[in-house]
Amino acid sequence: MKKLFSSILIFAISSTTVIADSDKDNGENRGKPTLPSPSNARWKQECGSCHLAFAPGLLPSASWRKIMDGLGEHFGTDAALTTQENGEITAFLVNNASTRWRAPSAPLRITETYGFKRKHHEIAPTLWKRPAIKSPANCAACHTGADQGDFEEHRVRIPR
Numbered sequence: 001m002k003k004l005f006s007s008i009l010i011f012a013i014s015s016t017t018v019i020a021d022s023d024k025d026n027g028e029n030r031g032k033p034t035l036p037s038p039s040n041a042r043w044k045q046e047c048g049s050c051h052l053a054f055a056p057g058l059l060p061s062a063s064w065r066k067i068m069d070g071l072g073e074h075f076g077t078d079a080a081l082t083t084q085e086n087g088e089i090t091a092f093l094v095n096n097a098s099t100r101w102r103a104p105s106a107p108l109r110i111t112e113t114y115g116f117k118r119k120h121h122e123i124a125p126t127l128w129k130r131p132a133i134k135s136p137a138n139c140a141a142c143h144t145g146a147d148q149g150d151f152e153e154h155r156v157r158i159p160r
């Protein structure tokens with residue numbers, strides 16, 4: 001009887017943890033991009049030349065608008081485009097942006113979002129600095145399907 005009681009108690013505790021966990025979600029938990037992740041030739045070429053072309057479903061539309069409005073000073077580089085190119089890529093990103101975002105925030109970095117930090121909380125700060133990784137923004141170093149917008153756990157391989 002005592003044993004039964006304690007397993008009921010454990011169940012009760014773990015289910016409240018789950019509820020408390022989603023309460024802590026501040027609305028920046030956009031989940032994963034929908035698969036197959038949409039693509040656009042110009043986006044792939046322009047936004048994939050310096051780093052991975054980040055799947056549009058990773059940020060809300062307000063973030064993409066801010067990023068596309070500030071390409072002249074983009075994280076210390078100049079990534080400016082012609083008005084036509086900018087218009088085409090902005091439309092692609094905004095039309096395929098995260099629809100699960102409930103927070104009023106519009107971060108410029110995926111890596112600074114609550115959802116990102118939460119999904120990677122087990123990764124030690126020193127690991128991000130490994131030569132084969134260099135930056136948390138280097139998704140493809142660990143997510144072997146990142147270029148198709150696939151961030152499923154089973155496709156993660158952490159390089160040594």
Ligand code: HEC
Nearest residue numbers: 046047049050054075077078079108109110111112135137
């Ligand atoms: C000239 C090089 C260059 C081009 C072109 C470029 N970027 Fe970047 N981008 C950078 C650099 C550098 C960073 C910072 C990377 C880091 O912190 O590791 C960055 C970071 C980002 C981040 C934030 C990553 C994070 O930390 O979550 C986003 C989002 C982003 N770029 C979107 C875009 C989009 C959209 C385009 C196409 C319109 C684009 N970039 C084109 C150089 C570029």
Ligand code: HEC
Nearest residue numbers: 031032110111119133136137138139141142151152153156
């Ligand atoms: C150092 C390696 C590493 C880098 C770099 C990295 N991730 Fe991850 N990511 C992981 C690991 C490990 C997990 C699985 C955590 C777990 O076991 O729950 C994960 C989980 C995720 C998940 C949740 C997957 C699921 O099935 O629920 C998403 C989404 C994700 N990462 C997106 C990104 C994005 C976007 C970037 C780049 C901006 C990135 N990650 C960069 C290692 C990394």
